Amino acid sequence: MIKKISVEQKIRKYTNGQLFDTVDDIVTEFPLTIFINNQEFATMVCTPAHFEEMVIGFLASEGVIRFLDDIKAFTIDEHAGYAHVTLHADVTTSQQYYSKRFIGSCCGKSRQFYFHNDARTAKTATTNLSINPDQCIKLMNDMQKRSTVFQETGGAHNAALCTPEKIVVTRTDIGRHNALDKLYGYSMMNQLSVRDKIIVFSGRISSEVLVKAAKIGVGIVLSKSAPTDLAINLADDLNITTVGFIRGQSFNIYSHPERIING
Incomplete structure (x- = not known):
């Protein structure tokens, strides 16, 4: 059965000069490994909830997908901690740039990026929205x-x-x-x-x-x-x-x- 978001843990607490035994709620840490077209792509250490949203958002932010329709099949094995994603196309280009250092020019926009994928996929905001x-x-x-x-x-x-x-x-x-x-x-x-x-x-x-x-x-x-x-x-x-x-x-x-x- 999939882990809960938090679990109870026996602890010893100190407060007001006294030590005593009690329980505390501890947040759960869960590793989820993503396979793309049967190849291991990344492991995310996360809270065990909303896996599908997280994987889709991660792949979009890394430039692996642009649209939801880029995904041909998607399954999650919660017990083993695996997400299997099949795309209509290969991801050779995205894998080539994933977590690779970006060396930009000394002037111009986006000179501060660390990674190639960030420079490729970050968008300049065009909103006219305001807030008070x-x-x-x-x-x-x-x-x-x-x-x-x-x-x-x-x-x-x-x-x-x-x-x-x-x-x-x-x-x-x-x-x-x-x-x-x-x-x-x-x-x-x-x-x-x-x-x-x-x-x-x-x-x-x-x-x-x-x-x-x-x-x-x-x-x-x-x-x-x-x-x-x-x-x-x-x-x-x-x-x-x-x-x-x-x-x-x-x-x-x-x-x-x-x-x-x-x-």
Whole structure:
């Protein structure tokens, strides 16, 4: 039987000068190995939920597929931890570039990319969407209220795909990239337009997270935490608005502030 998202673990706890035995909820870690056309492609360490969304989103973000119809067959063996994907075409080109270092020019757009696939598949945002400060704060609060696995275990990242007014879908995973891949897979499987959507995220906006958002195609990323300098540079290049440290009634806007409209 497939593992649960969290399990109870006996622990010894120290608090207020006392040691005592109790139980704690621990988030589950699960390896899923992806085979493409019968060849091993990658192993993802993840939370055991929404496997199909995660795999489809991951393959799309890596440029292996562009459309859902690129997949001829898809099966998941949850007991063994395998995902078998058969494509209509081979993936020689994608495998050649997967996780290979990208050496860019010293000037021009996208000079900050680490990997070839990122340079090939990240999209420059074209959205005209805007959002006001109250909506930023409300979306973050609403996502945190839905983050039950994090509340129980403290060991998961949360991501949500939203309109300015409401959350469309939320996903949880121990891997922040996996949570975003699940959103990407969900949008592809449900033919959901993402150009007019926002990503709300619980973790740090690293360059990898920013690139994931660019591959999905959104133009606004809201986070509870901080960005890195490389993420901000990429956001400037890719026309993405990044907002961090959304806590209480304040936040910081790091790139393309014109989409955050007060009033």
